Amino acid sequence: MERELSLEIVRVTELAALASAPWTGRGNKNAADDAATQAMRAMFDSVSIQGTVVIGEGEMDEAPMLYIGERVGSMDGPEVDVAVDPLEGTEIVAKGLNNALSVIAIANKGCLLHAPDIYMEKLAVGPALVDKVKLDDPIDVTLQKASKHLNKPISELTVMILDRERHAEMIQTLRRMGARIKLLSDGDVAGAMAPAFPETGIDMYVGSGGAPEGVLAAAALKCLGGQIQGRLMPANAADYERCKFMGMDDPRKVLTMDDMVGTEDVIFAATGITPGEFLEGVRYLPGNRVETHSMVMRAATRTIRHIKSLHYIPNKPLLDVVQKAQCS
Secondary structure (H helix, E strand, O other): OOOOHHHHHHHHHHHHHHHHHHHOOOOOHHHHHHHHHHHHHHHHOOOOOEEEEEEOOOOOOOOOOOOOOOEEOOOOOOEEEEEEEEEEOHHHHHHOOOOOEEEEEEEEOOOOOOOOOOEEEEEEEOHHHOOOOOOOOOHHHHHHHHHHHHOOOHHHOEEEEEOOHHHHHHHHHHHHHOOEEEEEOOOHHHHHHHHHOHHHOOOEEEEEEEHHHHHHHHHHHHHHOOEEEEEEOOOOHHHHHHHHHOOOOOOOOOEOHHHHHOOOOEEEEEEEOOOOOOOOOOEEEOOOEEEEEEEEEEOOOOEEEEEEEEEEHHHOHHHHHHHHHHHO
16 A cells, blocks of 8 residues: 555544544433544545545444445546544533544555444454463463563452443452452443554453444554454344354454454544553644644554644635534
C-alpha cells in the first residue's frame, strides 16, 4: 500500500472525532454514533482508494452507511479492505468517560477477516509476551507464564478486562491469584491495544468482546509489535452458520494475527474523542479552534506517528453538513 494513505485516513478519523465530540456527556449514544458515522463516510470520498468495508456498522439492511460490503473512497487508488468503528465506545461518549476512539484499519484486498458481529474470546499482549502465552490455557496458567516471562511476581501483573457479568468467574480467579485488575466499562479496541504501550502499565487484556473490534485491535497490534489471539463464540446454530457463510471453515478455531489481518501490510489510524490511556481527547479552544490527538501506524515499517492537529471549525464544511443532517 502507498504510505501516503497513512495521512489520508487519519483525516477521516479526525473528522469523525470532531463530529461526535460535541455529544460527550449528553447521554445520547445514538446521536454521537450517527454523527461520527456520517462524518467518516463523507470524508472517505476524498481518500484515494478503492475500498470495500469488511468491518463496519452492520449488514446492508441494518446500517444506512459504512455497511459491510459498501464501497468507499475516490475509486482511483489501490483496492483495499476497510475496517471501521467511527465511534468505539458509544456509551463512553454518552457518559463522558475515558477511552472513546474513532478508528480505521486498511489492508490489501482479501486480507482482513470478515468477522461477524458476535462475541470473540480474546487474549492481547505487548511485545514482551508475543508467543509466550496461549488463549487455550486457563487464566491461572496464563498468569504464571506471564509472570515468568516478564520477570515479575503475579502480584505486580495488571490485567485489563471488560466489566461484565460474563467475566465474573475470570475476575474471581484473577483476584484469587493476586493479580491487579483494571476494569474497563467499554472500549474493547483501546483495551486490547493497551498492553502494547508500556506507559499504560497493562500487561494483558483478557475476556470476550466484539469480534469486529478484535480485528481492529489485531491491525493495531500488528503495527505495535504486540499480539492478539481470538476465538469466535457463536451463541447458536444461526451464528455458527453465519460464520461459515462469511468464509470460516472452523468458526471455533483459535484465530491468529495472520487469520485476522493477513501477512501483508496494514495501516491503522485512531483519533481520541475522550481522554484515554494513550490518546488525548478532543479539546475545545478559544477562537473556533479544536485540537485533536491522533495516532497512525503502519505494520510494514512499524512507524508510529502521533499527530496533534489544530482545526479551525468554520473551515470544516463537512461538519456543518453532518450537523444539519442530524437536525433534519
